[in-house]
Amino acid sequence: MPARLRSFIGAILLTLLVLIYPLIVMGLxxxxxxxxxxxxxxxxYVVAGLAWVIPAGGIIKWMVRAKR
Incomplete structure (x- = not known):
């Protein structure tokens, strides 16, 4: 997969994570x-506030992997 496409998909996934994760936390x-x-x-709130970093880090790691 080309690096630009991987970055585009990663940006969309990160945006969705930032939009959907707070709704899930509020519901909980x-x-x-x-x-x-x-x-x-x-x-x-401490755990919920820090927990989004794990999936975001995975997405970012996936995005950067193509650029190496």
Whole structure:
């Protein structure tokens, strides 16, 4: 696959990740957090705030692999 096409597809996937991931996290938060303590809320948002980095890193690694 050409590097330009791989970069284009990766950019689309990253955009979708940034748009869809927060909606999923908000849906989970509404179901899980209403009865939770402040510590559980804090831990949820810390984990949820950092968890998107793993799939984004995989997409970026896939995009860059073609350029080497």
């Amino acid at each position: 938060a509404v179901r899980i957090l209403p009865e939770a303590s402040k510590l559980v809320e804090l831990l949820f």
